Amino acid sequence: MRPPSFLFAIAAFLVGTQALAGSTAQDWARVATPTITQDGGQSIGSYPNGCLSGAVTLPLEGVGYQVMRLSRKRYYGHGMLIASIQQLGRVAAEQKLGTLLIGDLGQPRGGPTLSGHRSHQTGLDVDIWFLLSEQAGQRLLSANERETWSATSVVDLPADRVDYRQWSPAHAKILEAAARQPEVDRIFVHPAVKLELCNRKTASSAEWLRKIRPWWKHDDHFHVRLKCPTNNPDCEAQEPLPSGDGCDASLAWWFSAEAKVPSKNVPQTPPPLPARCEQLLKE
Numbered sequence: 001m002r003p004p005s006f007l008f009a010i011a012a013f014l015v016g017t018q019a020l021a022g023s024t025a026q027d028w029a030r031v032a033t034p035t036i037t038q039d040g041g042q043s044i045g046s047y048p049n050g051c052l053s054g055a056v057t058l059p060l061e062g063v064g065y066q067v068m069r070l071s072r073k074r075y076y077g078h079g080m081l082i083a084s085i086q087q088l089g090r091v092a093a094e095q096k097l098g099t100l101l102i103g104d105l106g107q108p109r110g111g112p113t114l115s116g117h118r119s120h121q122t123g124l125d126v127d128i129w130f131l132l133s134e135q136a137g138q139r140l141l142s143a144n145e146r147e148t149w150s151a152t153s154v155v156d157l158p159a160d161r162v163d164y165r166q167w168s169p170a171h172a173k174i175l176e177a178a179a180r181q182p183e184v185d186r187i188f189v190h191p192a193v194k195l196e197l198c199n200r201k202t203a204s205s206a207e208w209l210r211k212i213r214p215w216w217k218h219d220d221h222f223h224v225r226l227k228c229p230t231n232n233p234d235c236e237a238q239e240p241l242p243s244g245d246g247c248d249a250s251l252a253w254w255f256s257a258e259a260k261v262p263s264k265n266v267p268q269t270p271p272p273l274p275a276r277c278e279q280l281l282k283e
Contacts, residue, residue: 022278028111034076035109035283041078043110043122043228043235044277049270050236051277052110052123056082058102064089065100066136068129068146074113077105078123080229084183085126091177097170098132103151103221109280111273118270122235124226128178130154131220132170151220155192160255162196172197178224179208186241188215188223191254198247206245213246214254234276 028051037054044051055076060067065085067075077085085102092100104127106120107113119125129151135141141149154171156163175197179187191214201209215223228235242250253259 022272023111023281025112025114027281028107028109029114031107031109031111031281032073033108035280040231041080041123041229043078043124043232044280045122045234045274046236047119047122047125047225047238049273050110050122051273051280052076052078052106052121053280054079055106055108055110055123058082058085058105061140062086062089064091064093065102066133066141066146067102068141068149069103070143070146072104072116074104074107074120075102076108076110076123077126078226078229078232080183081105081124081126081226084181084224084226085128087181088128088174088178092132092174093137095173095177097174098134099136100174101129101131101133101136101149101151103127103129111277111281119225124228124235126224127221128224129221130166130171132168132174153219155190155219157219161192167193167196172200175212175222176205176208178222179211183226184211185225185227185238186211186213187225188213188218190214190217190219191251191259192219193222194246194251194254198245198251201245201247209245209247210241213241214251234274 034055035053039054041054041056044053056079058067058075058077060070089100092098104116104120106123110121110123112121131152152166154162154166175187178184189212194212194214197209197212228237
């Protein structure tokens with residue numbers, strides 16, 4: 001049985017340039033600065049079809065983390081996301097789990113990107129590499145290293161299971177720490193990672209394990225998505241998570257033949273951006 005909202009969810013994550021009735025992905029990519037607001041930031045629209053007013057810049061390095069792929073300039077997010085990343089970095093440092101390598105957040109005003117994502121538009125999403133780097137814990141990585149290092153897969157893809165040469169208990173601990181943050185709505189990982197966590201679950205893990213959701217391609221990074229901030233009335237929440245910890249038949253589907261075949265009926269073009277986003281682009 002396919003997961004809920006199957007076709008829409010695939011569309012939200014397809015890679016490519018977004019065709020819009022008004023602005024284009026090129027328009028959003030050209031914007032170099034966030035807007036300045038006094039309201040703590042506003043996420044507008046949905047995760048795959050929205051924008052961000054009053055974005056905050058994530059410092060390029062901090063306690064327990066360093067930002068990668070600086071040339072992409074996707075290190076902007078809602079203030080709540082910035083605080084969440086910094087808190088997770090402190091946990092990684094305090095528990096000696098390794099330094100987090102941070103991938104994409106969003107653009108200065110959110111919106112669609114030229115490549116790489118169909119979500120990450122409202123400043124509430126961040127990709128974090130599974131590579132928990134000891135080197136980055138000892139020194140600042142050079143600009144070249146931040147551009148050329150590759151995220152390491154923790155999954156044996158042909159076998160559909162975690163690769164124990166790369167996977168470690170530290171990965172489970174950092175995923176748990178992220179999922180236990182109250183502002184986190186869900187975390188996307190490769191199905192094999194979810195299965196590994198399910199196979200080692202305890203009675204106390206159901207609450208945070210429910211937030212760990214299987215998704216295609218997330219074998220070398222995990223994708224943290226925050227809830228809509230309570231004072232952001234134009235932010236559109238994702239549908240609620242199913243009940244239970246997700247270690248049931250819905251997880252088994254991800255290892256089926258159906259899950260391996262891309263759908264031929266996936267909608268390619270989302271609806272136009274909210275009118276407020278078109279206005280934000282011109283400010």
